Amino acid sequence: MKKHLFLVLTSILVLLLAACGGTGSGDGGEKKQxxxxxxxxxxxxxxxxxxxxxxxxxxxxxxxxxxxxxxxxxxxxxxxxxxxxxxxxxxxxxxxxxxxxxxxxxxxxxxxxxxxxxxxxxxxPNVEHFLMMNDKVSTGTISDIEGTTFSVGPQASGTEQSTLVMMEGINLTKENIKPEYLGYDDTVSAMRDGRLDGGSVPAGIPVAAVMDMYASGVDATVLEVTDEQLEAINNVYNTWYRFVIPAGTYPNVDKDINTIAQPxxxxxxxxxxxxxxxxxxxxxxxxxxxxxxxxxxxxxxxxxxxxxxxxxxxxxxxxxxxxxxxxxxxxxxxxxxxx
The missing domain is CATH 3.40.190.10 (Periplasmic binding protein-like II)
Known part of the structure; x- marks a missing residue:
């Protein structure tokens, strides 16, 4: 009798455990991680x-x-x-x-x-920011990077690739600049220390590194892109469009910045x-x-x-x-x- 009762209770326990499920990925259990x-x-x-x-x-x-x-x-x-x-x-x-x-x-x-x-x-949108120390700015457009020490972004990065395509559109290559390969924060730090004239920092606005550049008083600016430059760049890869960075986006910048963007x-x-x-x-x-x-x-x-x-x-x-x-x-x- 006791043996029979034990078997019945054991069967009930097994059924209850099965109903509750386990921690695996089977039916009724938790999803596999x-x-x-x-x-x-x-x-x-x-x-x-x-x-x-x-x-x-x-x-x-x-x-x-x-x-x-x-x-x-x-x-x-x-x-x-x-x-x-x-x-x-x-x-x-x-x-x-x-x-x-x-x-x-x-x-x-x-x-x-x-x-x-x-x-x-x-x-x-990935908004193009070509940064440049003001003493190197002449036209105020991205053509001003010619002859400067300029960061095109980390090697093998999307920044480097898009920067080189944009440069190709305005008839420039790495041979027309002294290229550096820095990340965003390092680009602004090097500009602040006088070791770099400018750099490419594409990102959604506001970009933290560009915020830091303006807020900390680095004597630099974001270069603009003309309609003619935009058309020439899109003749290489048709992926950019006009983008205006509104005045006030960055500290101490009280006018719109006419640049371009890609998705x-x-x-x-x-x-x-x-x-x-x-x-x-x-x-x-x-x-x-x-x-x-x-x-x-x-x-x-x-x-x-x-x-x-x-x-x-x-x-x-x-x-x-x-x-x-x-x-x-x-x-x-x-x-x-x-x-």
């Missing part, structure tokens, strides 16, 4: 804080999905493509130009196209599963107020501009979300996986 790395750029620009902010958002809101995401600094867009290829990052913030080159197998990716690159969303976008490897990317996209757009508090540049993120300027097809997960929201998806952005 996913650790996602978001490649960004150097810490003095805009990519890094926005990447970290997205990681924090996803980790907080998608705990139940087992997702933990972290923004990591890098050398920028060109390296980020390599990190995606190697599986060392699952997502990356990328400059529009670099994404276009990677998809086409041109520029830095000549003969080495990255066919697995997919887009999630346009994030914000920044969130890229992803197509290998990341559809449901995960769907949840990431949905969570991002349902929590824009959170992102607006991360950085002023994030305030340019809207559902209406999500597809603007994307150089790679959407990931199937992002495609699913945007279709649900009623967006009209251009043919070139429909993922091959969905056709």
């Amino acid at each position: 996913q650790f996602l790395t978001i490649a960004t750029a150097s810490s003095g620009g805009t990519y890094y804080p926005i990447g970290v902010g997205m990681g924090n958002l996803w980790t907080e809101k998608l705990q139940g999905e087992g997702i933990k995401a972290t923004g990591q600094s890098s050398a920028g867009s060109v390296e980020n493509i390599d990190l995606l290829r190697k599986g060392e990052a699952q997502l990356a913030i990328l400059q529009g130009l670099i994404g276009a080159q990677a998809v086409a197998g041109s520029g830095n990716f000549e003969g080495n196209a990255y066919e697995d690159l997919r887009s999630i969303s346009m994030l914000w 920044n976008f969130l890229g992803v490897t197509k290998e990341l599963d559809e449901e995960t990317v769907y949840q990431l996209t949905k969570t991002l757009y349902e929590n824009l107020d959170f992102m607006y508090g991360v950085h002023d540049s994030a305030k340019d993120m809207t559902l209406e501009t999500a597809l603007d300027g994307l150089p790679a097809p959407l990931h199937a997960g992002a495609y699913k979300y945007f279709k649900e929201k009623g967006l009209e998806i251009p043919e070139n952005l429909i993922p091959p996986e969905a056709k």
Whole structure:
């Protein structure tokens, strides 16, 4: 009798444990943990804080999905493509130009196209800031970099690549300057110390390093881009557009700055599963107020501009979300996986 009772109680206990579920990834249990790395750029620009902010958002809101995401600094867009290829990052913030080159197998990716690159969303415009010490300024435009000691950005970065394309558009090469390869904060520090005449610092406004330049009294300015220069640059790669930095954006700057911009976008490897990317996209757009508090540049993120300027097809997960929201998806952005 006691043996029979013991067997009955044991059976009941097993059934109860099965009903409660475990900690694995089976039916009824917790989701399998996913650790996602978001490649960004150097810490003095805009990519890094926005990447970290997205990681924090996803980790907080998608705990139940087992997702933990972290923004990591890098050398920028060109390296980020390599990190995606190697599986060392699952997502990356990328400059529009670099994404276009990677998809086409041109520029830095000549003969080495990255066919697995997919887009999630346009994030914000990448605003060109060509900084120059005032004693080197003559026309007030980007042509003034000729003959100066000028930082084109870290080697292999998106900054370097876009800067060289812009220089090509105005008939300049590295031979026309004394090139340095510095990050944003180091560029301004070197200018302050008299070791550098200027540098290229593209990012969403306001750029922390440029804020520091003006606030700390460095005798320098942001050079402007004329309509003729914009047209010439777009004859090399048609990806830039007019952008006006409003007066008051930077300390002690009481007039508009006429420059240009290109889109920044969130890229992803197509290998990341559809449901995960769907949840990431949905969570991002349902929590824009959170992102607006991360950085002023994030305030340019809207559902209406999500597809603007994307150089790679959407990931199937992002495609699913945007279709649900009623967006009209251009043919070139429909993922091959969905056709």
